[in-house]
Amino acid sequence: MLIAHLSDLHLYTRRSETGQARADIRCVVEQIVSDLLSLEPRPDLVVISGDLADGGTDEDYRLIRQLLAPLPMPIMAVPGNHDRREAMRHILGERLAGLQAGRFLHSRVDVGGVTLLGLDSVIVGKPQGALCSERLDWLARELEKAEPLTFLIMHHPPFMTGNPHWDAYSLIEGQERFMAIIDASPKRILCGHIHQPLHIHWGAHYGAIAGSPAFQYHLVPGSTAAPTESQVAYSYPLHHCQPDGSVLVHLRHVT
Template identity: 40%
Template sequence: MLIAHISDFHVFHDRAETPLVRPDAARAARRVVEDMAQFSPGFDAVAFTGDLTDGGSTEDYDLLRDVLSPLKIPVFVVPGNHDRRATLRSAFGGDIPFEDGHFLNYENHLGFLRILALDTLIEGRSEGALAPESLHWLAGKLASPALAPILLLLHHPPFPTGIDALDRSALTGGREEMAEMIRAYQSPLIILAGHIHRPFQAIWNGAYCAVAGSPAFQIALDLAASEHGPGRVSEPYAYYVYRIDETGGFTVHTRFVALD
């Protein structure tokens, strides 16, 4: 099975909410979608780990749906800190089985692959958290390990980047509780996140983890301790291609897309 992992498109209809976002974010996103749509062999699904839009308005999501329209496959989305729950639910509720209630957690299946999606949004804040309800939901889903591999999607990475300023705005609530669950889980598990605007991979509590890049803007690699963090850098956009088999074995390739 082939899965593409993308993140942080930040598309907007009227104006960007984030100063760093490029003014032609929708055009850059279309470039990435075109590359995925033309990829051969075709993808089975796309994991899209948050900051789908930059403001979360109905018009923003209408634009995003149009940007994604060349993809005739499932697109599994989670909210980022620039998304809004009500409008995201309205835009994607016909395609995705969001849980009832406040949070946009859900489980889905794609062949032998199990998808668990977590809502880490704190509306109005950059950092993210897993509320007690979401931690309880995740604990229930991981209570019975199975042979089927799991893709666990969330926007704010619980695993560290090594870039201090960015880690302070990642998952700040529920991280230790999640770590305990991941350590105890024995079946194949892949954790995919966004938010950092820099592609990287890690092993965290025994699980493979990755963050995809962002076509809206990318952050420089600066591992020196800094209060303010690294600035923006001009690099080709990078998304990941996962080839996963029924045992949970997988290979990862980096796909680069040149953006003007």
């Protein structure tokens, strides 16, 4: 079982909401899709941990649907703070694997002895994330029938990165109950939002933040400096799930 983790594509058609997404991001995403198609074997699943769009217009999601169309494998995605739930569901809903009904864009995929749960952590109009009681109730119910190897996909990291500027914009509500719900067995938590690759052991759990092909940061561990953009190489992680339940993580570099 091979899972490719993408995040923070920040695709746009007219205007970059952040003002930071590179002007040629469409071409960059085309290169990433081409790279995914070149892999042998190909990933069984692609997960995208939010901010597919950089503004969330219908035209943005039509572009995203067009660029992802060549991928034959299922795509699972959660929204980020620059996405728009209604437009994302309306335009991409049929393409996204395991998308659940309801006001939140939660997802569930069970494949190859692995469970993947996508959590909508968005606060509308805010860069920070939250997991309210309704969202956490959903997670608790889904975990009752999950495989021992379970991935949780969410945009906002529930763990601290160590940088005060980033941590103020991560998950600011629901961390304690989230940790209590998942603590029955180790989970693998895949996030985005921070635009710098990071890996962590968080209690019994593995956490990972993916980088962004649109713009990235590059901080020294332990630094308290404000994040600034940096021209660093882009890579996306490939999670290779083994029959014994272990997972190998490979970084795939895209020029």
